[in-house]
Amino acid sequence: MTSVTGAALSASLGASVLAASAGAVLPRRIRPVAAGIGTAAAGAAAVVAGVAAMTGRSWSAWLPELLPLAGVRLAVDPLGGLFIAVTGAVAVCAAVYGVGYARPADGHGGHGLDGRTVQAVLPLFVAAMLLVPAAASVSTFLVAWELMALASLLLVVAEHRHRESVGQAGLWYAVMTHLGLVAILAALAGLAAAAHGESFDRMRAAAEGMSPAVRGAVFVAAFAGFASKAGIVPLHVWLPRAHPEAPSHVSALMSAAMVNLGVYGIVRVGFDLLGGGPRWWWLLVLAAGAVSALYGILQAAVATDLKRLLAYSTCENMGLVLVGLGAGGLLVTADARPLAALALTAALLHVVNHSAFKTLLFLAAGSVLRATGLRDLDALGGLRTRMPVTTAMFAVGALAASALPLGNGFVSEWLLLQSLIGSLGEGGTITAVTMPVAVGALALSAGLAVATFVKAFGTGFLARPRTPQAEAAAESPAAMGVGMGAAAACCVALALVPAFTVPGLARAVQVVLPGQDAVAGQVTLRLAAASSTMSPLLIAVGVAVAAAALLALLRFATTWRVRRRARLWDCGMGPMTARMEYTATSFAEPLQRVFDDVLAPETDVNVTPLAESAYLVDSVSYRARVGDRIESRLYRPLIAAATAVGEAARRLADGSVHRYLAYGFFTFTGVLIVLAVTR
Amino acid sequence: MKDLLRKIRKTGRVAEDPPERPAESAPDALRELGGSVQLRHVDAGSCNGCEVEIASVFGPVYDAERYGARLVASPRHADALVVTGPVTRNMEMALRRTYEAVPAPKGVIALGDCARNCGVFAGAYGVVGAVRDVVPVDVEVPGCPPEPEAIVAALRGLTGR
C-alpha cells in the first residue's frame, strides 16, 4: 500500500542512510555539510510523514526478507506519527545546527566532531528514532530500540579524548540503557508469548483474554524499561551524566526526541497493546511522574552546570507527562473518558512542547559551550552583549520552560492542570486523594521551574562576565543560529497558536481512546470536559498592549522631568567587580536551605591555623556540592554489591581446564535431570 | 506570646514627651520636603561616639521618627546625609559619591565637633578636613558627642514638626 506517509518515511530513512554514508566517506572539509543536509532532509521528510499520519493517513508494511525469521513489520498510526513528526523536527534543528557546531571554534580547538564516527552515526541515530514509533512487531521494535541505544551511546562518548568524565558518563548510560532494554525485552517477549504472536495487532487482540497477573507483570516490566529511557526518577541517573557530556546537538536529540520514546512506549504498551489496566498501574505511573517532576526540578534548581540543569529539567518535564498519562489511565478506570482524553492530550502536547523548548535550550547551551568552553553558570555571565543571538534564543527557551504565559510550556501545563482539577469529583476516594496531591506537585514544580530558569538566564547571560573565557566569547556561526532559530520559531508557534496541533493530537489520543475530542477551538482552546477556555494568542496580544501602554505612560510621565545621568551606586567606593554578582550557587542557596532534607548538600569548611597560634587563621577553604542523593544512596550500594559478587565469581575461574570440564559436565547432567523430572 | 503581651502592657510608653517645637531652621532648599526627611548616615571617620548618640536618637526614648525623620539604607532613598567624624582620606571619595547619589533637593547635616571642624582629630595625618571642605553643609550640630536632645532639635528643624 503506498501513501504519503509511507513514501515520506521511506524517503526519510533513505536520506538518513545517504547522510550516514556521506559522513563515512566524504573528506573532512565537506563532511559536516553533506551529512548535515542529509540529516535535515531526513528530518523534514519525517515531519511530513508524521503529520500525514496524524491527519489520518495511516500506513503499514511488511518486509519479510529484511530481518531473518521475523521480518520487519512497520505501521504508522497517528500516535506513532506524532512521535515521528516531533523527532523529525528536532532532527532538522539539530542537523542544521550541527553543521556549524562541528566546525572547530577559534581558541577552543575542534572537539573532533567532524570525525567519521560522529558524522556517520548521527543520521543512523535519527533513523533509529524514526523506526521505533513505526515498528509494529516486537522484533522490529527491539531492533530499532537497540540500534537507537547503540547509536546514541557512540555519540555520547564522541568527545572521550577531550574529557575524562565522558567515559564515566558513557558507562552509566550504557548500563542503564541496557538494563532498560532487558526489562522491555522481558515485557514484550512475555506479552508475545502470552499472545502467541509477535505482531502488535496480534497482541492487541489477545490482550483482553490474558490473566491479570501476566498483564500486570508485563506492564510493570515495560514501565520500568521505558521509564529508564524517559529519565524518570529513580531510573534517571544516566541523564544528568550523559546529557552534559554528549555534544550539544546530540544532547538536544537525546533530550528532546529520544526520551519521548520512553513515553511512547508507555502509551503504546499500557494503553494500546494491553488496552488499559487496573487502577494501581496508573497510580504507579502518576506517583513516579510526580516524584520525578519534583525531584528533577529541585536538582535543576540547585545545579550550576548549565547542561546538567537542562538534563534535570528533562526529568521534570517527563515526570509531568507521566502525571498526565497516569491521570488519564486513572480516569479511564473511573469511566470519565472525556477527562481522560483531556489528560492524555495534555500529556502529548507537553511532549511536543518540551521537545521544542528543550531542543532550543540545549542548542543555546551548546553555543555557549562552544564559544567559551564553559558549562558552569558560576563562571559565565555577560553573554548578552557578546552573544546576542544565543542570548535571545535562550531567553525564548527559558520562558517556555518556566511554564509562564507567553511560553509554550504554559499551554500544556494549563491543560494538564485543568484535567487534574476537573477530575476531583470523578472516581471516588482514590482520585479525590491523589488528584489534589498531583495538582500540588504540578504547581510546586512549575514554581521551581521559574526559579531555575531565572537563575540559568540571569546568571549565565546577564550581568558581567565572571571569567576571561566568558569575556572573550563571540557569537556562533550562522548555521547554529539557523538551527536555534527554527527551534525558537516552533516554540513561538506552539505558544501562540497551539490549536494547530489539536486535530493531530486528538487523532493520536483516539488511537487509545476512540471517539474522544477533548480540546476544540481555533484561537481559543475550549475544553468541554473541564468546561473552561483559554486563548494564548489573546493573552499574548493583551500582554503586548499592556506593556506598550505602560511604556508609553512612563515615557509621558517622565517627559517634564529633567533627566540626570548618574554613576551606578556602588557604595561609594567601586568599581564593582564580577565577584560581587549573584552567582548561580548563591541564587539557589535559599532554595537549597529550604529543601535541605531532600537534597542533602555536602559542605566542607577547612580552617588552617597559623603555626604560631591556633587562634590565628592562615587560610579557609570552603567547598559545597549538591550531589544526586538517589545515586549515592541507591546506586552506590548496588554497584558495590555487584562488584563484590563479581570478585567472588572470579574465584570460580582459576584457569584449570579440568575444573572447566567438570563445570560443563555437571551442568549438563543437572539440566538432563531437571528435564527428566519435569517432563 | 502571652509573656510578650504582658511585657508590652507593663512597660507602657517609654518615649519622653516631646519638647516644645524648635523654631523652623530648615534651609530653603529643603522646605519642599514637607515634614518628612529620609536620612542616610555616613561615618566619614568618627570615633563612633556620635553613632551611639544617633542610635539613641532613633531608639524608643527619644524616638525621632515621631518628627518625620527616618534612617534609610541607601543614599538613593535619602533626602539628606548625616555625616559624623572628620573626613578621612579613605572616606573622602566615598563621601563625595554618596552626596552625588542623593537625589535633589538634598541637604547635609554635619553631626559632632569632628564633622564641624575636625575636633580632636584636627591636623592628624589621615584627615582631609571637616565635612564642609568636601561637600556643602546645611546644618551643624555641635558637641562631642552632641546630646540626643540637640540632635533631635536639629532634625525637627529640618522636618518642621
Ligand code: SF4
Ligand atoms: S565629635 Fe566627638 S564623639 Fe563625635 S566623632 Fe568626633 S570625637 Fe567622636
